Amino acid sequence: AQKVTQAQTEISVVEKEDVTLDCVYETRDTTYYLFWYKQPPSGELVFLIRRNSFDEQNEISGRYSWNFQKSTSSFNFTITASQVVDSAVYFCALSEARRDDKIIFGKGTRLHILP
Amino acid sequence: DAEITQSPRHKITETGRQVTLACHQTWNHNNMFWYRQDLGHGLRLIHYSYGVQDTNKGEVSDGYSVSRSNTEDLPLTLESAASSQTSVYFCASSGSSYSQGYEQYFGPGTRLTVT
Numbered sequence: 001a002q003k004v005t006q007a008q009t010e011i012s013v014v015e016k017e018d019v020t021l022d023c024v025y026e027t028r029d030t031t032y033y034l035f036w037y038k039q040p041p042s043g044e045l046v047f048l049i050r051r052n053s054f055d056e057q058n059e060i061s062g063r064y065s066w067n068f069q070k071s072t073s074s075f076n077f078t079i080t081a082s083q084v085v086d087s088a089v090y091f092c093a094l095s096e097a098r099r100d101d102k103i104i105f106g107k108g109t110r111l112h113i114l115p
Numbered sequence: 116d117a118e119i120t121q122s123p124r125h126k127i128t129e130t131g132r133q134v135t136l137a138c139h140q141t142w143n144h145n146n147m148f149w150y151r152q153d154l155g156h157g158l159r160l161i162h163y164s165y166g167v168q169d170t171n172k173g174e175v176s177d178g179y180s181v182s183r184s185n186t187e188d189l190p191l192t193l194e195s196a197a198s199s200q201t202s203v204y205f206c207a208s209s210g211s212s213y214s215q216g217y218e219q220y221f222g223p224g225t226r227l228t229v230t
Contacts, residue, residue, distance in 0.1 A: 033217050045205060045221035091158070095217050101146050101165065101209060102173075103219055107157045 002027045004094050004106035012112040013082055021077040021109045023092030029053075034068065034075045035093040035103065045091075051075060079111075087113045117142040121206050121222035128229055134193040136225050138206030145211040147189040148219060149173075149181060151202040158205070164189055165211065196229045203227075 003026040013019045025034065036048040049059060051068050059066045063080045079086050092106045119140040128134050140147065149161040150173075160173030162181040170181050178200060180192045193200055203226050207219035 035218055037221075043203070044223050045207075047218050047220060050216060050218045101211055101217055102148075102160065102163065103209075103217070105158045 002029075002032075002094055002096055002104050004092050004104055006090075006092055006106035006109050008109045009107070010110045010112070012114060014114050015084055016081050018078060018080050019082050019111065019113075021079075021090050021092075021111065023075045023077065023106060025073050025075065025092070025094045027073075027094060027096055029096040031096075033095045035095070036066065036075075036077050037091040037093065037105075038088045039091065039108070040085075040088040048077075082113045084113045084115055087111060119206060119208055119220055119222040121204075121225050123225060124223065125226045126228070128196050128227070130196060130198060130229055132196050134196050134227065136191045136193075136204055136206075136227070138189050138191065138222055139187055140206075140208040140220075140222075141187065142208050142210075142220060143186060144208035144215070144220075145186070146209045146219075147183070148207045148209070149179070149189065149191045150205045150207065151175065151200075152205060152224075153202050161191065161204075162189075193227075196227075198229050201227060201229045 005024045032053045034051040038046045065078045067076045089108045089110045091108045093103045095103045122137045145166045148163040150158045159175045164170050164183040203224050205224050206222040209219040210216050
């Protein structure tokens with residue numbers, strides 16, 4: 001069965017520190033998609049990234065980077081030089097698109113960036 | 116720019132009343148989804164649709180219904196509102212092919228209070 005685990009319920013770091021949010025997934029499919037979403041205090045859900053199972057290249061977008069490792073079924077998210085505006089709940093998610101188009105979300109990690 | 120909108124943004128209703136939450140997307144996506152978000156439960160799927168006239172039950176569908184008469188809209192109806200349905204409701208849409216992408220784009224949410 002498909003499952004997404006975000007073991008870190010809540011993390012607090014001081015501004016400018018780097019922080020990594022962990023995501024471990026389970027799937028029986030060889031073709032799947034992984035996502036990260038951000039939910040800031042204002043409440044909206046913002047799509048950050050999609051990764052396909054056949055592309056293990058790491059991705060960097062500004063201060064954000066993602067490390068996808070199929071060998072450990074992990075898709076971790078790192079924020080470099082964190083800022084207060086990064087404070088949010090972050091969700092990792094998985095889709096087995098050949099099975100159906102639903103997305104399974106992790107429970108989320110609440111990130112506090114302290115000034 | 117394509118978007119997904121929800122109305123109303125806030126709603127207070129009484130137990131036993133029928134309530135309909137609107138969701139409208141201009142992405143031209145085939146897939147649409149309704150979730151509820153509650154503390155401690157993350158995002159839970161209520162209903163979803165893969166196209167016009169198609170609807171499916173999610174993990175928490177009891178007491179809710181949807182209908183899909185066109186591509187753009189998926190209204191969510193609470194047949195007889197209960198206090199347990201007090202929650203924040205999110206509508207989302209996604210593509211249905213690799214080229215479109217399977218990531219879901221979310222509306223701003225509707226905060227529903229049942230008194």
